[in-house]
Amino acid sequence: MSEELLIDAQPQRRVFDAIVVGSGISGGWAAKELTERGLATLVLEAGGPVDFGGKDFVEHIQPYEMKYRGWGDRNALEKEQPVQRQCYACDETGRKFFVNDHDNPYVSPDDAPFKWFRGRQVGGRSIMWGRQVYRWSDLDFEANAKDGHGTDWPIRYKDIAPWYSHVERFIGVTGAKEGLAHLPDGEFLPPMQMTVVEQVARERIMKAFNGERVMTIGRAAILTQNHNGRAACHYCGPCERGCVTHSYFNSIGSTLPAAQKTGRLTLRPHSVVAEVLYDAKRGRARGVRVINAATKQETVYEAKVVFLCASTIESVRLLLNSTSTRWPDGLANSSGTLGRYVMDHHYGSGAGGTMPGFLDKRTIGRRPNGIYVARFRNVSTKSPDFLRGYGMQGGSSRSGWGRGSGMAGYGAAFKQSLIDDLGPWGINIGGWGETLPHADNRITLDGTTKDKWGIPAARIDVRWRDNEIAMNKDVSASAVEILEAAGAINVRPNRTMHPPGHCIHEMGGARMSTTAKDGVLNGWNQAWDVPNLFITDGAAMSSSACQNPSITYMALTARAVAHAVGELKRRNL
Structure with a gap:
């Protein structure tokens, strides 16, 4: 059990003002905002508690201290986590933050495998997330309406901008202001430093493309100075293992402790929510049915x-799974859109090259961030090949750091030689592309497969289609152009396209819409059909944009809570 979070494994109380299902990025924000606005709130988490005093957060453990030197017992990983192990963070120390695939099965077609990387513990995937945070703009919120793919968002940037600021001021976001309308600036802490190679590349790229392609330092939910009682990052690097100093944002180090301070939080782990209960007479959600993960x-x-x-x-x-006489096809599904229009970002393509010179420079520490190239396709001029666009992420470093693992030698002189005799600088960038909403990209319940607790498993059928494939091809070509403009040599294109789910940015399935016939949620993340039911995680998204989505979930959650509490006070719920 953590030192900061008090766990109530079996609360005697059965009735609360609010219930939050999930304790990750969105759930933590819901808990914080609901409790701070006066509501007694129960947070239900399917997994167990996390000890971040050192037992579970092990970012400082060195490879030589691990039984398998960090690679893990491959037999155990393959046996228990054949899907999860395909995520870079599911290694010897990080596997505890990923589910057992046999206890938590899902189904996808053989010709369209979906990779669902999952974390069931207090804090959810906020422990292992990539921490990149970029605001959306009206280029994103208006896209569906303008090109006719998907349904129009019921909100615009002006509606969510104050909530982006609210979130950023609390979590702490490092970044540099660039003045781009399609990538709005935020409430930033001082930016992390670019390497000398990245600084030079940035200027050359700006000049070559007349300022239309902008490389900046990544915007990340990682502290560059002490903030809200949390310490600045000390650049140890393996953030996906957790962070004992809480230098990056996760719910167990930030939002859940804030909720606990109010005295109105009840946190119950090992609580698998099986269904939302519906009161047909009132037309409202009554509560939830919960299965104890251990005792059932x-x-x-x-x-x-x-x-x-x-x-x-x-x-x-x-x-x-929340069916009834009123809702035979799923709760709040009068539109018939529940489970449809599921999206993820496609990624993998890009390019890498060598940057000549700068051999008197090297990096210090392990910067937990990289560079970002803001979207430039379909911003001011239209591409003839595809709709929407992509951003790029990457970085630079000296080669040769890892060569010692395959060399004979030991001691101080050996280690110093690995530092002194580094190879040339390399630089790489890769694209994260928008996926168009498509009705047949969907989630249903499988007719035969169930999880360990008897709940029907998800059947996920999501496929890359012509627009994503065309965009992916352009990513590689433009990455080559950008690196060559930066002065790189021996530029090597990469045309990889990971399967859906692999980016861990799954979105949609219970989308927001301007009318009840077009989606599940209104402009406040409130179910059209069940007014006291709110969905504020990625399921609510009507489009995917190309930016990492988590900060948008957080902002939407805080905004939805403010509306929900106001409606409760007005006795509308």
Whole structure:
């Protein structure tokens, strides 16, 4: 059990003001905002608690201290986590933050495999996330309406901008202001430094493309100075293992402790929510049915308002499993869109090259961030080949750091030689591309497969289509152009395209819409059909943009809570 978070494994209380399903990025924000606005709130987490005093957060353990030198027992990984092990963070020390695939099965077609990387513990995937945070703009919120793919968002940038600021001021975001309308600046802490190679590359790229292609330092939810009681990052590097100093944002180091300070939080782990209960007479959600993960004993909890923050696929699965006479096809599904229009970012393509010179320079520490190239396709001029666009992420470093693992030698002189005799600088960038909403990219319940607790497993059928494939091809070509403009030599294109899910940015399935016939949620993340039900994780997204989405989930959550509490006070829920 953590030192900061008090766990109530079996609360005697059964009725609360609010219930939050999930304790990750969205759930933590829902808990913080609901409790700070006066509501007694129950947070239900399917997994167990995390000890971040050193037992579970092990970012400082060195490879030579690990039994398998960090690679892990490959037999155990393959046996218990054949899907999860394909995520870079699921290694010898990080595997505890990923689910057992046999206990938590899902189904996808053989010709369209979906990679669902999942974390079930207090804090959810906020422990292992990539921490990149970029605001969306009206280029994103207006895209569906302008090109006719998907349904129009019921909000615009002006609606969410104050909530982006609210979130950024609390979590701490490092970044540099660039003045780009399509990548709005935020409330930034001082930026992390670019390497000398990245600084030179930035200027050359700006000149070569007349300022239309902008390389900047990544915008990350990592502290560059002490902030809100949390320490600045000390650049140890393996953030996906956790952070004992809470230097990057996760819910167990930030939002959940804030909620606990109010005295209104009840946090219950090992609580698998099986369905949302519906009161047909009132037309409202009554509460949730919960299965104890260890004993399988069932308990019902009731509340005035319910927030689903279980992650995109889990929230959709939960709604699909919440059936009744009124809702035979899933709760709040009068539109028939529940489970449809699921998206992820496609990524993998890009380029890498060598940057000549700068051999008197090397990096110090392990910067937990990289460079970002803001979207430039379909911003001011249209591409003839595809709609929407992509951003790029990457970085630079000296080669040769890892060569010592295959060399004979030991001691101080040997280690110093690895530092002194580094190779040339390399630089690489890769694209993260937008996926168009498509009705047949969907989640349903599988007819035969169930999880360990008897809940029908998700069947996920999501495919890359012509627009994504065309965009992916352009990513590689433009990456070569950018690196050559930066002065790189021996530039090597890469045309990889990872399968859906692999980017861990799954979105959609219970989308927001301007009318009840076009989606599940209104402009406040409130179910059209069930007014006291809110969904504020990735399931709510009507389009995917190309930016990392987590900060948008956080801002939407805080905004939705403010609306929900106001509606409760007005007795509309």
